[in-house]
Amino acid sequence: MRSVNLKVNGISHQFVVDEERVLLDLLREDLRLTGAKQSCDRKGQCGACTVIVNGKTVRSCLTKVGTLEGAEILTVEGLGTPDNPHLIQEAFVLAGAIQCGYCTPGLIMSTKALLDGNPNPDRKEIKGALKRNLCRCTGYQRIIEAVELAGRFLRGEAKPGDLQGDANAAQIGVSHTRPWSLLKACGAAEFSADIRVPGALELAVVRSPHHHARLKGIDYQDAQKMPGVVGVMTAKDIKGTNSIGVAAQDQPLLCDDVLPALGAAVAIVAARTKKEAQAAAEAVRVEYEVLPRMKTPEEAVAEGAPEIHPGTPNLCHSRRQIKGDADAALDSSAAVVSGEFYSQLIHQAPLEPEAAVAYMEGEGEDAQLVVIGRSIWIHFHAQVLQNALGWGNIRYQEAFTGGQFGIKVDITSEGIAAAAALHFHQPVRYIPSLKESLLMTTKRHPFRMQVRLGADAKGKLTGLAMDFTVENGAYMSIGPEVINRALGMLSGGYNIPNVQAEGKLVYTNNAWGGAARGAGPPQANFALESAMDLLAAKVGMDPYEFRRINVLQPGQSVSSGYVAEEWAFNACLERLKPEYERAVQDARNFKSGSLRRGVGLAGSSFGIGDPGDTSHVAVELDPDGGLTVYCSVADPGEGNDAMLVQIAAHLMDLPRNKIRLVTRDTEKTPDSGVSAGSRQTYMSGRSMAMAIEALKSALKEVGGDTHADLVKAGKPTRYLAGHTLPHTGMDPETGQGQVWGSFCHGVQMAEVEVDMETGEVRILKMTAVVDPGTVINPVAVASQLEGGMDMGAGMALREEYVHGETVDWATYKFPTMNTTFDMETILLESPRKDGPLGATGVGEFTLVPTHPAIINAIDNAAGVRICELPATPAKILAGLKAD
Numbered sequence: 018m019r020s021v022n023l024k025v026n027g028i029s030h031q032f033v034v035d036e037e038r039v040l041l042d043l044l045r046e047d048l049r050l051t052g053a054k055q056s057c058d059r060k061g062q063c064g065a066c067t068v069i070v071n072g073k074t075v076r077s078c079l080t081k082v083g084t085l086e087g088a089e090i091l092t093v094e095g096l097g098t099p100d101n102p103h104l105i106q107e108a109f110v111l112a113g114a115i116q117c118g119y120c121t122p123g124l125i126m127s128t129k130a131l132l133d134g135n136p137n138p139d140r141k142e143i144k145g146a147l148k149r150n151l152c153r154c155t156g157y158q159r160i161i162e163a164v165e166l167a168g169r170f171l172r173g174e175a176k177p178g179d180l181q182g183d184a185n186a187a188q189i190g191v192s193h194t195r196p197w198s199l200l201k202a203c204g205a206a207e208f209s210a211d212i213r214v215p216g217a218l219e220l221a222v223v224r225s226p227h228h229h230a231r232l233k234g235i236d237y238q239d240a241q242k243m244p245g246v247v248g249v250m251t252a253k254d255i256k257g258t259n260s261i262g263v264a265a266q267d268q269p270l271l272c273d274d275v276l277p278a279l280g281a282a283v284a285i286v287a288a289r290t291k292k293e294a295q296a297a298a299e300a301v302r303v304e305y306e307v308l309p310r311m312k313t314p315e316e317a318v319a320e321g322a323p324e325i326h327p328g329t330p331n332l333c334h335s336r337r338q339i340k341g342d343a344d345a346a347l348d349s350s351a352a353v354v355s356g357e358f359y360s361q362l363i364h365q366a367p368l369e370p371e372a373a374v375a376y377m378e379g380e381g382e383d384a385q386l387v388v389i390g391r392s393i394w395i396h397f398h399a400q401v402l403q404n405a406l407g408w409g410n411i412r413y414q415e416a417f418t419g420g421q422f423g424i425k426v427d428i429t430s431e432g433i434a435a436a437a438a439l440h441f442h443q444p445v446r447y448i449p450s451l452k453e454s455l456l457m458t459t460k461r462h463p464f465r466m467q468v469r470l471g472a473d474a475k476g477k478l479t480g481l482a483m484d485f486t487v488e489n490g491a492y493m494s495i496g497p498e499v500i501n502r503a504l505g506m507l508s509g510g511y512n513i514p515n516v517q518a519e520g521k522l523v524y525t526n527n528a529w530g531g532a533a534r535g536a537g538p539p540q541a542n543f544a545l546e547s548a549m550d551l552l553a554a555k556v557g558m559d560p561y562e563f564r565r566i567n568v569l570q571p572g573q574s575v576s577s578g579y580v581a582e583e584w585a586f587n588a589c590l591e592r593l594k595p596e597y598e599r600a601v602q603d604a605r606n607f608k609s610g611s612l613r614r615g616v617g618l619a620g621s622s623f624g625i626g627d628p629g630d631t632s633h634v635a636v637e638l639d640p641d642g643g644l645t646v647y648c649s650v651a652d653p654g655e656g657n658d659a660m661l662v663q664i665a666a667h668l669m670d671l672p673r674n675k676i677r678l679v680t681r682d683t684e685k686t687p688d689s690g691v692s693a694g695s696r697q698t699y700m701s702g703r704s705m706a707m708a709i710e711a712l713k714s715a716l717k718e719v720g721g722d723t724h725a726d727l728v729k730a731g732k733p734t735r736y737l738a739g740h741t742l743p744h745t746g747m748d749p750e751t752g753q754g755q756v757w758g759s760f761c762h763g764v765q766m767a768e769v770e771v772d773m774e775t776g777e778v779r780i781l782k783m784t785a786v787v788d789p790g791t792v793i794n795p796v797a798v799a800s801q802l803e804g805g806m807d808m809g810a811g812m813a814l815r816e817e818y819v820h821g822e823t824v825d826w827a828t829y830k831f832p833t834m835n836t837t838f839d840m841e842t843i844l845l846e847s848p849r850k851d852g853p854l855g856a857t858g859v860g861e862f863t864l865v866p867t868h869p870a871i872i873n874a875i876d877n878a879a880g881v882r883i884c885e886l887p888a889t890p891a892k893i894l895a896g897l898k899a900d
């Protein structure tokens with residue numbers, strides 16, 4: 018132990034700490050300053066914990082408090098508060114650089130240190146100063162712009178007021194700032210690990226070290242007696258079904274028999290401190306019978322392969338799609354290309370680990386189990402947990418959430434926390450490491466796809482045949498839905514008269530797939546858009562022109578047979594034409610040593626609104642004339658809160674500060690469904706508009722316009738509305754039917770540079786032309802596109818989850834500040850029929866065309882066709898050598 022004197026945010030403190038105490042713990046645990054976050058496992062990889070010590074940035078997770086005698090420490094809370102923000106915090110808000118906001122405090126502190134030393138940095142200097150700060154949401158472009166804007170503010174060249182806009186400006190089509198972004202910029206937004214429940218026990222989980230094993234026995238007698246340990250629980254302590262899942266409840270919260278995947282949970286240890294819990298978890302002795310691991314779908318469906326879930330075949334789902342006669346069309350086509358394509362296992366990589374807290378409120382059988390976690394589907398998750406735990410009274414509250422990209426369609430840590438709080442009857446916190454979070458979460462499904470695509474002598478598409486095998490991994494999650502989604506958008510934006518496809522889903526003993534931005538179409542679109550370029554070359558047409566002549570027209574049908582009434586894809590392609598011609602010329606004119614440049618295109622018409630999808634939203638007219646919106650619409654960074662506020666303000670003709678959101682609490686908010694599938698604007702925005710319509714009708718009926726008028730007339734002040742999409746979806750035999758309520762259309766163009774000696778690829782620019790219906794908030798839409806393109810670039814070039822090897826942010830390489838590239842987004846607007854004010858969703862479309870556009874650009878630059886993602890330098894060099 019030693020005594021240390023230091024100043025934090027201008028206040029002097031004396032601490033007595035042990036030698037190992039790090040600054041991050043001192044700030045978060047002792048001083049309750051939770052602005053500094055932890056994403057990596059204290060390995061210096063994420064920068065979320067960045068603070069300033071004596072004028073210089075440090076990663077507080079690596080900084081021993083004992084070395085800080087006399088130091089002056091500045092955290093994001095000391096920089097400014099929501100009532101009195103610092104100019105840098107305002108710049109981040111106004112530049113639209115904050116989505117989930119988990120990375121934001123660290124980035125702001127890095128910016129502060131940079132601008133203190135260099136008031137007018139150029140882009141290279143900005144990238145250099147912020148290169149240790151990861152962000153998964155934004156694509157970094159707006160972060161760089163925020164730093165530049167902060168510099169202008171600090172140099173007195175601009176004021177926040179110049180950008181804050183006119184209070185009387187329109188509510189729709191204007192980039193108003195998001196409701197909580199200032200809170201996030203000031204470190205005041207509370208994420209799950211920031212929520213302090215007095216007396217909460219810390220949890221650790223015993224997990225299987227095997228990919229496939231049978232549990233033979235657990236001995237926790239010694240662990241139970243270790244210091245600080247309150248208890249150990251196993252599957253036998255769970256009173257309910259002990260099963261969670263989405264399409265099938267095939268995942269035990271705690272396993273008691275077969276453990277089908279690395280990291281499957283076996284036991285929970287509760288202790289006074291995390292260290293004590295972890296020490297005891299390591300002391301739990303588990304006897305396993307190691308079973309053969311089925312590593313690939315081929316092994317899993319081989320003759321004699323054991324069933325991973327006894328009673329369910331490893332080939333657990335398949336679906337066909339038949340439109341016309343693809344075989345006959347391909348046999349008689351003037352040109353046909355064929356190939357096999359593979360898209361890899363990918364982690365969604367939200368920066369926030371899977372933290373959750375839980376506690377019992379009340380006593381006895383009436384007690385309520387309260388869960389606070391990262392769910393984007395609180396009503397469904399509460400219901401699944403009720404069944405799994407055998408406890409009917411569960412309330413789920415979603416905290417601020419550090420990104421998710423679909424990962425929280427499934428229950429993870431909250432299941433563990435809820436089970437422990439119920440069993441031990443004490444509040445608990447479960448804050449797993451990143452390594453553990455990687456083990457417990459879903460991934461993007463790998464697809465292996467065999468494709469044939471044909472065209473006639475004029476280049477018109479004739480037929481598509483695509484068979485694909487989807488590796489489901491150890492649990493079902495949303496597996497069948499991924500196949501349905503891939504089939505439902507199979508023909509993209511194009512008119513393909515004949516289609517024959519089949520998707521097969523196969524269990525293996527690997528990490529399991531789940532919702533992951535787009536979930537199915539990004540994988541299938543890689544094969545389709547690669548084949549489009551191959552076929553364009555075969556018929557001797559420019560890839561742009563080939564796409565243009567094959568665009569689906571209203572009145573023609575997509576691969577599921579649905580006849581399109583509107584199809585904005587063509588307008589997007591037309592709008593891209595001058596950019597494409599410029600880019601092709603630039604690439605042709607470029608010559609520099611071993612470097613070659615190329616241009617690639619890809620598009621997508623992305624479906625939104627599943628058959629039977631339902632959402633409910635309520636609104637209440639407040640006594641002061643404001644409006645409260647009640648809904649369970651999660652917003653882990655997409656901008657759903659801004660969407661709700663702006664639509665409500667527009668429809669009610671109110672200033673935005675009169676719109677109050679009550680969201681994400683099963684006790685207070687109706688079920689608005691999951692914040693996935695890009696559905697919330699289209700579904701919940703519309704439900705809210707319907708509820709407002711009902712309120713306005715009531716006001717009209719009483720001839721008034723206030724809360725008091727309604728009360729006086731005996732009318733309710735609160736109105737609930739819900740709607741359900743009527744279409745029934747695909748026929749199970751033919752895959753034909755109306756699959757979606759709405760579409761988002763767009764095309765993207767990649768400009769890349771390939772080093773022919775090293776195989777390295779540098780993305781120079783991505784250009785996206787998108788029509789998402791009516792644009793509610795242009796910056797919110799553009800920043801979704803930028804983040805999606807960055808994620809798509811990761812999928813194209815570097816991301817791959819490797820079992821047993823991917824354990825942190827060094828072994829899972831997603832894009833960083835160093836790999837960022839120029840992005841241009843061009844928004845077109847053609848209002849959609851059923852969307853609120855004509856809007857639809859855009860959040861997932863954003864990466865669907867990105868990786869194929871990049872892969873097509875690599876081929877254009879270097880003459881190397883990459884069929885297996887990611888396009889690593891080694892694969893490109895191998896392709897060059899093969900020529």
Ligand code: FES
Nearest residue numbers: 057061063064078
């Ligand atoms: S938590 Fe400190 S760098 Fe990641």
Ligand code: FES
Nearest residue numbers: 117120152153154
């Ligand atoms: S806004 Fe950067 S990680 Fe989400």
